[in-house]
Amino acid sequence: MTTLIQYGWNEFHAEHYNHHPKDRLLPGRVISVKGFRYLLMTEKGELEAEVSGKLLYGNAVEDIPKVGDWILFADFDSIGYITDVLPRTNALVRREAGSESALQVLASNIDAALIVQGLDRDFNVMRLDRYIVQIIACGIRPVIILNKADLAVDPEAFVKEVADLKHGCPINLCSTLTGSGIDVIRYDVLEKFKTYILVGSSGAGKSSIVNALMSEVVQRTGDLSDFSQKGKHTTSTRNLFRLCNGSLIIDTPGMREFGMTSISDDKTTDLFPVISQFSAGCRFNDCTHMGEAGCAVIAAVNCGELDEVIYRSYLKLIKEQKRFGMSAADKKREGRQMGKMVREAKVYRKRFKGG
Numbered sequence: 001m002t003t004l005i006q007y008g009w010n011e012f013h014a015e016h017y018n019h020h021p022k023d024r025l026l027p028g029r030v031i032s033v034k035g036f037r038y039l040l041m042t043e044k045g046e047l048e049a050e051v052s053g054k055l056l057y058g059n060a061v062e063d064i065p066k067v068g069d070w071i072l073f074a075d076f077d078s079i080g081y082i083t084d085v086l087p088r089t090n091a092l093v094r095r096e097a098g099s100e101s102a103l104q105v106l107a108s109n110i111d112a113a114l115i116v117q118g119l120d121r122d123f124n125v126m127r128l129d130r131y132i133v134q135i136i137a138c139g140i141r142p143v144i145i146l147n148k149a150d151l152a153v154d155p156e157a158f159v160k161e162v163a164d165l166k167h168g169c170p171i172n173l174c175s176t177l178t179g180s181g182i183d184v185i186r187y188d189v190l191e192k193f194k195t196y197i198l199v200g201s202s203g204a205g206k207s208s209i210v211n212a213l214m215s216e217v218v219q220r221t222g223d224l225s226d227f228s229q230k231g232k233h234t235t236s237t238r239n240l241f242r243l244c245n246g247s248l249i250i251d252t253p254g255m256r257e258f259g260m261t262s263i264s265d266d267k268t269t270d271l272f273p274v275i276s277q278f279s280a281g282c283r284f285n286d287c288t289h290m291g292e293a294g295c296a297v298i299a300a301v302n303c304g305e306l307d308e309v310i311y312r313s314y315l316k317l318i319k320e321q322k323r324f325g326m327s328a329a330d331k332k333r334e335g336r337q338m339g340k341m342v343r344e345a346k347v348y349r350k351r352f353k354g355g
Contacts, residue, residue, distance in 0.1 A: 001014075001043060003041065003045070006246065007031075007240075007248060008195050008248055009070070012089055013070045013086055013109075016087050017086060020072065024074070025072040026073055027042075027070060028040035028043075028047065028049075028073055028080065029068070030070075031241075032067065032240065033238065037050070038082060040080055040082075042080070047075075047079070048078075049080030049081065049082050050080075050081060050082065051064065052081060054083075055084065055085070061103075062093070063085065065085050066091070066105045066106070066107055066108050066238075067107045067239065068108040068240060068250060069108050069109065070085075070086040071083075071084060071085050071086065072084040088108040088109055089109050089110075089139075090110060090139040091106075091107070091109075091110075092113060092135065092140055093106065095324055107197050107238055107240075109195060110195050110196070110250070111140075111141065111191075111194040112140065112143050112194070112196050113140050113142050113196070113197050114199070114249075115131045115135070115142055115143070115144050116204040117145075117147070117204055118151075118205055119149055119158055120148050120151050122201055122203055123158060125162060128144070129165055129167075129313050129317070130317060131200075133271045133317055136271055143189060144171040145198075145209065146159065146172065146174070147175065147176060148175060148205060149181065159173065164307070165274060165310065166274040167273060168273065172184060174209070176211075176212045182212045185209070186243070186245055190213075192247055193246060194248065195240070195249075196248065197249070197250040197252060198250065202253075206251055210249060213243050215244065239251055272317075275297055275311070278296045278300040278305070280296070282296045282297065288318075289314070289315075
């Protein structure tokens with residue numbers, strides 16, 4: 001399993017593989033998906049594969065193999081045939097663009113997410129807060145990468161602005177143009193055999209960071225529009241690469257939206273530490289900080305101890321997460337109602353034919 005270990009295979013995956021009725025199936029990791037074409041890393045090296053019809057059409061979209069998944073496949077020499085997906089340690093998900101309740105899995109089995117923002121027009125601290133909250137909710141450790149530090153007059157001012165969110169995330173400055181900060185990411189942030197995913201909007205410099213870390217051009221980068229400063233020809237698929245230091249990194253297409261998904265109530269304070277700092281003083285234990293009497297969070301906003309911008313971001317993200325949860329519940333309820341109607345129709349047809 002030497003090759004698989006280099007690609008993140010560990011005791012968690014081995015245990016599930018050993019308890020699976022595999023019947024000569026072999027393990028591999030999905031390193032690229034392009035339409036219905038899958039590229040796997042196996043003990044023998046890279047192998048193209050396709051997904052079994054049962055797996056493709058018998059599961060929810062989010063359960064179909066994604067980049068980072070460990071899968072089981074039948075080896076037919078020239079092509080692999082994927083039959084199962086091993087349990088995931090976690091998955092980075094977002095609300096699918098244009099949907100109120102559909103999930104989109106970006107990648108799975110991730111040790112940390114590198115959130116990239118450029119210190120140009122791309123920088124938006126509230127968008128960064130959205131990324132951090134969703135990533136933590138997915139059980140993934142966030143790391144902040146502030147790229148294009150060469151364009152900022154005072155880069156440390158941006159570091160302070162991110163630190164004021166009080167999520168406690170590591171914050172790294174870098175510039176792919178000058179090379180500053182790249183070695184810190186390569187040697188101090190990225191660990192051998194660990195899997196990282198780069199996320200951020202188009203033009204933030206994700207692909208350039210991958211290229212700099214690998215010391216070669218492995219991702220196509222695009223010229224920037226003079227008008228919008230947005231990448232014109234950047235990453236269009238998710239791919240997993242192994243870096244020279246033995247770490248693994250997944251690049252992703254730029255995302256205009258990073259929609260929130262639902263969370264359980266007991267995780268709320270973990271996701272918003274700057275809010276929980278004051279919530280202990282609320283009159284009610286189940287205070288939502290949305291207008292209740294005796295709310296210490298609102299009092300902190302009113303007296304200036306808590307930044308109103310951060311509080312409004314909290315309200316927006318919580319409402320979005322609640323709305324997603326309600327939409328998902330409505331979707332399940334509609335599914336149950338449809339199932340009941342189908343069953344009743346079958347009973348009616350049987351009676352009609354019998355009559």
